[in-house]
Amino acid sequence: MNMWKKLEIESKEVIDAYTKHRFHICDFVFSNLFLWSRGETIEYQEIENVLCLRGYYNDQIYYFMPIPKEETEENIAAMKRRIESILEEKAPICYIPEYWWERLKEEYILEEARDSFDYVYQVEDLAFLKGRRFAKKKNHISKFKRNYPDFSFEEMTQENLEEVKKFQSQWCFCRECEKEEVLRNENIGIVSLLDHFEALELKGSVLKVNGEIVGFSLGEALDEEYVLIHVEKAIADYPGSYQILNSLFLQQHFLEYRYVNREDDFGDEGLREAKESYHPVFLLKKYNLISKR
CATH class of the missing domain: 3.40.630.30 (Gcn5-related N-acetyltransferase (GNAT))
Structure with missing residues (x-):
């Protein structure tokens, strides 16, 4: 058997x-x-x-x-x-x-x-945020650049993986992940992805301010057209951090692709509103x- x-x-x-x-x-x-x-x-x-x-x-x-x-x-x-x-x-x-x-x-x-x-977007839309419908997102990015002119955006490598793990641990501590099963399970999984970053053929990027990590993202190409974003974590106390991370991550790794899948919303109304605000081109239905x- x-x-x-x-x-x-x-x-x-x-x-x-x-x-x-x-x-x-x-x-x-x-x-x-x-x-x-x-x-x-x-x-x-x-x-x-x-x-x-x-x-x-x-x-x-x-x-x-x-x-x-x-x-x-x-x-x-x-x-x-x-x-x-x-x-x-x-x-x-x-x-x-x-x-x-x-x-x-x-x-x-x-x-x-x-x-x-799953929410699916045009890579070009999210990478460059062109047009009036993305004006608020671009304003957040402009504010981030004004407030943190020394920010840096780096590719994730073996050299900075331990630093990323420490950031994830701190992020989870601040969000009290242990009190919520989804966040607790996700944290365990994110650490596993980082531990096997190369074997999983993932792409990653790290956002820093004053040399300290304030956000990171992980994703991969699914085929010749589609990209999947697995993880996107940032410190919300840095206004615009999520918006600039989303944009620059695609610019750094995935501009040759057409669609980006940013996964589901778990039925969370706040997350649903945030995902819809980026104007998905379609949703991948599941049953x-x-x-x-």
């Missing part, structure tokens, strides 16, 4: 064989899975050329959509067997992208999961699979 295995950095090759270059939603990108793997105890299993993933949140189990390695008739039949096995457990099946909604909706009842929709028809 195929046993469930804990998702570790060594699992990358196995997971990538099913997911790499196939999905634009954040949930099936290995680095994102790895980020949440420790906090939410993400596990995986391979059965009949189908990858199954599951995790635990608030002590409740949830499953990701089972993923067939190739879309053969045999593999899709195996995928549906796994779906029905999970439904027998009465556990939720989450993160079903629109592509698979189209292929499953005749046999299964699926519901939109609005809180999980939960509820039952068989």
